Amino acid sequence: MEQRVIDTLRRVFELNGFIGIETRAVEQGSSLLKKGETSKEIYLLSRLQEVGHESDTPIEDRLGLHFDLTVPLSRYVVEHSGALAFPFKRWQIQKVWRGERPQEGRFREFVQADIDVVGNGDLPAHYEVEVPLVMVSALEELRTFGLPKATVHANNRKLSEGFYRGLGLSDIEGVLREIDKLDKVGADEVARLLVETCGANVAQARACLALAELTAANGAELAERFDALCESQGISRDSDAYTLAREGLDTLAMIVDEAAKIRPGSVIADLKIARGLDYYTGSVYETFLDGADSLGSICSGGRYDNLATQGSKRYPGVGLSIGLSRLVSYMLHTAGAHASRVSPAVVLVAVWNEADRAQSNAIANALRVRGIAADVAPKAAKLGKQIKYADRLGIPYVWFPAQAAQGDEENGETAGDEVRDIMSGEQQSADIKSWEPDTVYARQTVSLKA
């Protein structure tokens, strides 16, 4: 299941010209701590031989497991900047690790699927609409597995920051943090928190909420309503704050309008999207599934003008990241997708007796050459036992090799092979050169997971 989802995403990313990279699971402590993520549960490594002396090495010089795919991308870009063609479009699907308290008995290992476009010095704004559109088209492909429709909600940091500054607020991070709670705790509580923790007065708090709740059908309407809100709050069009906000607004309006042309309804403006992480500098995105409010955002990201730096060089980036393990778990448990088959084999070739195993092997090999996954019964057990084995593995067909009848052998004919559909019990004669399984069965291949 997860493997099929990964294959699908990869195909879409590559169709769009994204380059696959794989980085080592381990980064230097200094890189892992750079984002200031000391609150994160990072796993550090120590060699068996070092036990008891781990603390001799400062954390910065130790190795740790990456907790996202952005830290490795940042290192990768700097390390290979000479060899890369910029803008560098990359996809990366790998495990990441985040620790939990050991008493909870759990080790948290997830798969993330990221796409980013990284520029050298500058990065054209059109990627801020193209990257979410690629992600949406990838999620669209997952609807065949039962995933509901996904919508990217976009906002812009500059828009929010400019507006808050225009109101006279200075704790921008704080305001973003509280606005981020809007869906969870409601408007009244957020207003209270803005007053209590961010130094806002009641009017400022209400204005922040008014911005968060502003909606529009298109870019022009968005600009119009935003300008009206600024006017009502006395934010002058000549102010630096308005200029900053307007820069963000123009990008957001462009994103909404361009996306509407290509894939209507896929990317919408949502001015309450805040994204707590302080490295975003422009567009921010969260992605929601129809009818899955409790799941929250399944795919987030944004633009960060300082993904990496190297001396005076700056590498801005824009990207989105899917929490894939969580999404697959949702698809399996809630969205109706199911892991119906265990074995990839479509057919189990029965073995009448061990002396005839070679005949069964030959049949299986002939089917494999034709691309039909086949297994051979482990033992020449009673037929019922062989069928039960296939059934437990979810193999839909059992193949019965022709039993040698003196006459047939002399004629050199191989007639007599039969195939049983386990579900229906139907049994028909079949030819290894032409038999085809029902395509629905044949397509299902499922991996166990642990």
Added chain:
Amino acid sequence: MEQRVIDTLRRVFELNGFIGIETRAVEQGSSLLKKGETSKEIYLLSRLQEVGHESDTPIEDRLGLHFDLTVPLSRYVVEHSGALAFPFKRWQIQKVWRGERPQEGRFREFVQADIDVVGNGDLPAHYEVEVPLVMVSALEELRTFGLPKATVHANNRKLSEGFYRGLGLSDIEGVLREIDKLDKVGADEVARLLVETCGANVAQARACLALAELTAANGAELAERFDALCESQGISRDSDAYTLAREGLDTLAMIVDEAAKIRPGSVIADLKIARGLDYYTGSVYETFLDGADSLGSICSGGRYDNLATQGSKRYPGVGLSIGLSRLVSYMLHTAGAHASRVSPAVVLVAVWNEADRAQSNAIANALRVRGIAADVAPKAAKLGKQIKYADRLGIPYVWFPAQAAQGDEENGETAGDEVRDIMSGEQQSADIKSWEPDTVYARQTVSLKA
């Protein structure tokens, strides 16, 4: 490159009914140490918050990264024994980690590709020939990437042990360890080591070498020559030692003869294969590539009757493991395979000016719908710059959208698109509905690696 190799192996494994599993990267210290691999460089984990207190937890209770895929398989089988259908055939392709001294500045992370068949209580001997044959057919598929022909060399632990015991030797592990050095240090040195470290006299040492050098064209000849060797060494056919050796010999003869029928020359008897690891209890395998002696064995394994135990239950297994990172590195650097393309895109759609970007995007999307991976130029730069960008990414074609000519637009025609083959410089008119890239270019998709 590595991704394509993985895809190929996976396809062959699944065609043969092997079930893909993926296990977490982390296992309990107690599991990791079970094989007695304290000499291995195992990486233990500690949470950032635990730094300085790591040693409060005994190693057995700590977590560590798996150093192979056998330890996780063993745990997996015990944990899921109630839900699995046995014999359980599984493939697993994942990273494993082995530490190196940090002063060497390297962190060793490899990909391994394993297949195993695990029985519950018993495991039929026919898997001892089927498993190496599946591996050989998978390696055979890699010949399209330039891999030379692979041959599995098989031996049997019981055969060696019975013979050594028949000679009167008791340090079986020691003898196997020295015999394993035969290709590296030569017969005289091994004879000297057998006398010096394993308590053998000169005649016994020579007999061990005679066994290692015994070859045969088929199972019957193997048995005949082995019996002659036993007779010359005074090993009685009534002895327990001969009975043990003969049990191993019969399995080995079966393997060689069965393999010869299905895939001649793919699996041969090689009585000097020793495999140092003490958990093998029957067949042992190593795999060599034609003309790549210095590379050594690229794929090893064997039968181990105690892969896992659970109370009085025993789970015997037989499996082989490819060191994939090492193999891919060999293929890239020595065997002539090359990563010729960087971007998966086959075509870069040029952009005449930013106002026309939507037109270029539409062309790219139309190609993608037809399965043709397409990228769009990052900027409406000078044409030479756009072509250079494609060239640096290894994208073989550049698409020039028709430049709007008043007349054409009024006719509603889209004629005028052209495609340039970067290598030849040839430029031709092309239609997004029917254009196809040269299939050789289209098939090459390559991943960067770090």
